[in-house]
Amino acid sequence: MEERSISDVIEAYLKSILGDDPRIEIRRAEIADHFDVVPSQINYVIKTRFNLQNGYLVQSKRGGGGYIRIERVNLLDDDDVLQMLIANIGEAISEKDAAKIIKTLYEEKLISRREGDLMLVGVAKQTLNQANKQAEERLRARLLVALLTRLRYE
Template structure:
């Protein structure tokens, strides 16, 4: 059943299905757009929002006549460059939802156990970091998450 699924959800599922167990896929934006009868910018939106470094993907695109988009599944902790770009993406502050997405990806990729993930979520939760100022909370959350990621890096 496709009920309650947005076109973005359907396109995301389709791309993940194509990716399957492969490390990477190359797609033509226009072909995918034609397949789903949507504008190419819809494909860009899905890739930009669903295939992020936080979710364990690197995306490279080549424009022009033979243009393609490469979606590569990456292990967040095995690859130091990927971890560094993830930490750069986190930056000085991060929203709870984005931090939780990173923890979910670590769990999905079997980098952490469910128990470790639950502990990380508690440490990153709004309730835990509530100091009455959302900007300060987001900055604390980023520092905690980056510390956890660095710790994981040295354990694996």
């Protein structure tokens, strides 16, 4: 039987709360107490599993009445989200982060499985084959931005 990490369990729990709702508001300390973990573990899960590359916007308010709002975004209906995604890529991106973005595009039905597979091949380390990591990540970012820009106009 496959053993799941606490991060996987917390992610599944938050996604189950989200369900069909477009957004949820949680209190970090309450979730941490629920799983008997430190609040920074909740931050880690939110930062790595609920980011724009994975199709989520996260807002937080600190203080006594603070909350963390997790909102699922529909990339197809919101050109601003695609623009933010493009801006989030920046000058360079790792193969892993590029793959997350492509996976999200597929899950949001912006691209077909075949298109996703072709995009993954295009951004793969073996395909780009640059002399150094920085050059590879810059080239990958330019390629991914070009692909996302093209999606905006389809």
